[in-house]
Amino acid sequence: MADDDMAGRVEALESILVEKGYVDPAALDKIIATYEQDVGPRNGARVVARSWTDAAFRERLLADATAAITELGYGGRQGEHMVALENTPDEHHVVVCTLCSCYPWPVLGLPPTWYKSPAYRSRVVLDPRSVLADFGVTLPPVTRIAVHDSTAEVRYLVVPMRPPGTDDLDEDALAALVTRDAMIGTALL
Amino acid sequence: MNGAADLGGMMGFGPVVPEPEGEYFHADWERRALALTLAAGAAGRWNIDVSRHARESLHPADYLTSSYYAIWVKGLERLLVAAGLVGADELAQRRVLRPGEPVRVWSADDAAAAMAAGGPSDRAADTEARFAVGDPVRTRVLHPTGHTRLPRYARGKAGVVERVHGAHVLPDARAHGAGEQPQWLYTVRFAGRELWGATAAPDLSVTIEAWESYMDPA
Numbered sequence: 001m002a003d004d005d006m007a008g009r010v011e012a013l014e015s016i017l018v019e020k021g022y023v024d025p026a027a028l029d030k031i032i033a034t035y036e037q038d039v040g041p042r043n044g045a046r047v048v049a050r051s052w053t054d055a056a057f058r059e060r061l062l063a064d065a066t067a068a069i070t071e072l073g074y075g076g077r078q079g080e081h082m083v084a085l086e087n088t089p090d091e092h093h094v095v096v097c098t099l100c101s102c103y104p105w106p107v108l109g110l111p112p113t114w115y116k117s118p119a120y121r122s123r124v125v126l127d128p129r130s131v132l133a134d135f136g137v138t139l140p141p142v143t144r145i146a147v148h149d150s151t152a153e154v155r156y157l158v159v160p161m162r163p164p165g166t167d168d169l170d171e172d173a174l175a176a177l178v179t180r181d182a183m184i185g186t187a188l189l
Numbered sequence: 190m191n192g193a194a195d196l197g198g199m200m201g202f203g204p205v206v207p208e209p210e211g212e213y214f215h216a217d218w219e220r221r222a223l224a225l226t227l228a229a230g231a232a233g234r235w236n237i238d239v240s241r242h243a244r245e246s247l248h249p250a251d252y253l254t255s256s257y258y259a260i261w262v263k264g265l266e267r268l269l270v271a272a273g274l275v276g277a278d279e280l281a282q283r284r285v286l287r288p289g290e291p292v293r294v295w296s297a298d299d300a301a302a303a304m305a306a307g308g309p310s311d312r313a314a315d316t317e318a319r320f321a322v323g324d325p326v327r328t329r330v331l332h333p334t335g336h337t338r339l340p341r342y343a344r345g346k347a348g349v350v351e352r353v354h355g356a357h358v359l360p361d362a363r364a365h366g367a368g369e370q371p372q373w374l375y376t377v378r379f380a381g382r383e384l385w386g387a388t389a390a391p392d393l394s395v396t397i398e399a400w401e402s403y404m405d406p407a
């Protein structure tokens with residue numbers, strides 16, 4: 001396989017870059033901690049729950065998602081130009097980057113492996129229902145499907161439909177129901 | 190370029206394999222690969238378009254058999270060699286043969302600030318937008334040997350402008366040292382059958398972001 005000895009190769013690369021003075025190991029550790037611990041899909045779940053419970057916020061999110069998401073304290077690299085896509089009974093949104101791995105880091109964190117895989121990137125623009133089937137998801141026949149290929153620096157957040165029977169839940173409880181895959185469009189709630 | 194990274198519509202890769210939320214890495218070297226790629230960018234010797242082009246320029250057989258972080262590592266090695274920061278001999282021998290040169294280096298705080306700040310790609314527009322929401326357009330048939338963000342499956346296709354994003358840096362130019370050359374950027378929606386023919390689901394649509402020079406009025 002082409003990945004033979006990547007561990008040794010990356011260890012050597014880091015050692016060279018540190019010895020040459022190009023990177024500070026403390027910065028590497030900080031980057032990893034940021035995206036492994038601090039920035040992840042719980043941020044997006046908070047945005048979705050707020051849009052379900054606050055009609056004015058929902059309006060702002062749909063009009064200018066970058067600004068609305070900043071209100072909740074999220075933003076930065078790979079989230080500079082956000083668009084929110086609201087699922088409805090009529091239309092279901094799915095997000096992909098067929099050319100690389102573009103993904104809204106500030107609200108969803110780092111992308112899962114499948115999002116970057118040739119299997120997903122190749123097929124979801126051609127036959128998204130078969131991809132949803134790989135996730136165990138079947139859309140109603142009346143629901144149209146819109147796939148969004150992130151070919152520029154615009155990044156998409158899917159706002160799933162609020163599950164029925166959740167009228168009594170507060171924002172925290174609602175956020176706990178929102179999954180990463182639902183905010184990409186490969187899961188329903 | 191028509192490289193292996195342009196995957197839309199290819200077949201034969203098998204099922205998509207879901208994975209649990211919070212599972213970001215499958216080996217420790219993947220953590221280091223992510224961090225090295227981001228931190229090495231602080232030197233300012235390349236930009237995101239140059240780095241994407243480095244990855245898509247891998248031999249197609251190499252690209253398609255490498256995991257995603259392996260693609261990043263191979264891309265980073267190419268960027269470092271092309272920038273003259275690391276020698277190919279140093280990578281091959283896995284040791285430093287010459288001292289480094291002075292470059293900007295992130296501290297931990299610098300890295301955190303850079304992640305939080307991001308780097309917007311929108312720029313002031315010095316032209317009027319050629320297209321408006323609802324306009325019918327047709328993408329051009331372009332096969333540049335350099336970097337482009339117009340996927341093969343969406344070339345020469347009729348669609349409708351859905352959003353106007355303002356002027357954004359043109360990757361086709363910035364990937365090759367030709368400056369930013371900002372152009373108006375649009376979201377364009379295509380019917381699935383326009384892209385894939387009669388076997389596509391009738392209720393499928395696909396959007397891409399397209400720069401102005403990717404399209405003509407339809």
